[in-house]
Amino acid sequence: MRRSRAAFLAFSALSVATAGRSQTPPPEGGDQEIIVEGHTLDAKEIAQAVRTISHPESTGGFDSQYPRWTDRVCVLVAGFPLEGAQFIADRVGQVARGLKLDVGEPGCTPNVFILATNDPTKLIATLRLKRHSLVDGKDVPVLRQVQESHDAVRWIGATSMRGSEGEPPTLNGFAADGRAIPQTNSYNGGSRLVAATRMVLSRETIVVDTTQTDGVNFGQLADYLAFVTLAQLNPHAGAPGVNSILSLFPRGNHAPAGLTAFDKAYLKGLYKSTVNAVGTVQQSQIETSVSDAVGTKKHGTDRQGADPQGQ
Numbered sequence: 001m002r003r004s005r006a007a008f009l010a011f012s013a014l015s016v017a018t019a020g021r022s023q024t025p026p027p028e029g030g031d032q033e034i035i036v037e038g039h040t041l042d043a044k045e046i047a048q049a050v051r052t053i054s055h056p057e058s059t060g061g062f063d064s065q066y067p068r069w070t071d072r073v074c075v076l077v078a079g080f081p082l083e084g085a086q087f088i089a090d091r092v093g094q095v096a097r098g099l100k101l102d103v104g105e106p107g108c109t110p111n112v113f114i115l116a117t118n119d120p121t122k123l124i125a126t127l128r129l130k131r132h133s134l135v136d137g138k139d140v141p142v143l144r145q146v147q148e149s150h151d152a153v154r155w156i157g158a159t160s161m162r163g164s165e166g167e168p169p170t171l172n173g174f175a176a177d178g179r180a181i182p183q184t185n186s187y188n189g190g191s192r193l194v195a196a197t198r199m200v201l202s203r204e205t206i207v208v209d210t211t212q213t214d215g216v217n218f219g220q221l222a223d224y225l226a227f228v229t230l231a232q233l234n235p236h237a238g239a240p241g242v243n244s245i246l247s248l249f250p251r252g253n254h255a256p257a258g259l260t261a262f263d264k265a266y267l268k269g270l271y272k273s274t275v276n277a278v279g280t281v282q283q284s285q286i287e288t289s290v291s292d293a294v295g296t297k298k299h300g301t302d303r304q305g306a307d308p309q310g311q
Contacts, residue, residue, distance in 0.1 A: 014280065021212075039260075040296045041242070046287050049242045054286075055234045056279045057199045059160050064279035066271055066286070067159045067199040067232045069096070070166060071111070074104035075229070079116030079208070084218050089113060091222035092229055095259070098232065099271045112229050121147055123207055146235075152212035152249040155235060157226055158203040161214060164196050164276040198276045204229050216248060223258040224248045230269055265279045266292035 014252070056064040075084040075092045093103040094113070117123040124147040146154050161166050189311050206225060213221065228231070239246040244262050248255040259267075269289025273282040 015159045023201035038088065041290070041294050042296045042306060043287075045153075045241065046290050046295060047264070047283075049239060050283060050287050050290060052237045053233050053239050053244075053246060054283070055098045056283075057232065059199060061196060061198055063195065065197070065199040066270055066279060066282040068274065068275070069101055069160075069203070069230060070198075072102040072104050072108065073112060073229075073248075074110045075112040075114065076110035077114045077116075079210075081274075087218050088225060091219075092226045095223070095226040095267070096230060099267060101271075102232075109298045111203045113203075113205045113207065113210065113283065114225055114229075114281045115153070116210050118210050120149075120207045120209045124154075145147070148277070149235075152209050153206060153224065153228065154209075155204060155206040157201060157205070157232060159199050160202045161197050162200055162266065164194070166200075166275075175237060193278050193280050193281055194274065194276050194278070201232060202222065212249065213246065218256055220245065220248055220255060227259065227263055229264075230267055261293045262290060265290040 020050045046073070056065065056066050058064050073093070073096050077089045079085075080088065092114075096103050115123065124143070128143065128147075143156065146156050160168065206228060208221070208225075227245055237246075239262075240263050243256060243260050245256050245259050246263070266286060266289070267285035270282075272289065273285035277285070
C-alpha cells in the first residue's frame with residue numbers, strides 16, 4: 001500500500017471519497033495469504049472474546065449499553081490515493097447496508113471520517129485546534145491517549161443517549177415533547193431487563209498511520225475499518241484466540257482476507273440485539289449470534305474463515 005505524502009492538514013488538499021452504491025475493485029496490495037481455520041469456540045471462549053473486543057457505554061451508575069448506528073451513516077475517506085479511498089468508502093457502506101443501515105449518498109454530511117496520514121500525532125493535534133467537530137474535546141484524557149498511541153489505526157467516537165424509542169433528550173433531560181427520559185431500569189413484562197434509554201453512535205473519527213500499513217492490502221484494511229466504524233470496540237484489545245480481521249495489525253498479510261464469520265456474527269448480533277436492553281442482555285444476544293456462526297454446536301471446517309465477498 002502506498003503511503004500518503006504528508007500529514008493530513010485540510011480536506012481540500014487530499015483525495016476525498018464518500019460511500020457510493022457501486023464498489024470499486026481494491027487497488028493492488030501484494031500477495032495475501034488467506035487463512036481458513038476450522039477451530040470452533042465454546043461458550044466460555046465466545047463470551048470472553050465478545051467482552052474483550054467490546055467497549056460498552058455507561059448509561060449511569062452500574063449500567064451500560066452497546067452503542068450502534070441508528071441515524072444515517074455518511075462516510076468520508078481522505079488521505080489515500082483516490083481509488084483506494086473510494087474502495088474503502090464503498091466497502092464500509094456495503095457492510096453497513098448489509099446490517100440494514102441507512103447509508104448516505106455522495107454529498108451527504110459526513111459523520112464518519114477515515115483519515116490517512118504518515119504523522120498521526122500531528123494530525124490529531126491539528127484536528128483538536130482546527131476541526132473541533134471531528135474530535136470530542138470534552139474528554140481530554142481520551143484525546144491525549146489517542147494522540148500518544150502508537151497503534152496503526154486509532155479512533156475516537158461520539159455517542160449520545162436517547163430515549164428508548166430513539167427520541168433525543170434536550171439539555172434539561174426531557175424529550176422535545178416535554179416527556180422526561182428516565183435513566184432507570186424497568187422490567188418489560190417481567191421477562192427481560194430493559195432500560196429507558198438507548199445509546200447510539202453519532203460520530204466516528206478514525207486515523208490510519210500509513211507508516212504501519214506495509215503488507216496490508218486495501219481489501220483487508222477496508223474490512224477492518226468497516227468493523228471499527230460500525231461497532232464501538234476496545235481500541236487496545238485486539239481479538240486474541242479468535243480468527244478476526246481485528247488481528248490485522250501486526251499480522252499484516254498473515255491476517256484474514258476480510259471480515260470473518262466471527263466478525264460478521266458480532267455485527268449481526270449487535271444490530272439485532274434489543275436496542276434498549278441493558279448491556280448484559282445485549283452482550284448475551286451478541287454471544288448467541290456468534291455461537292450460531294462459530295460455536296461448538298456448529299460443524300464444518302471453514303466457519304471462522306475469511307469471506308471478503310460482502311456482508
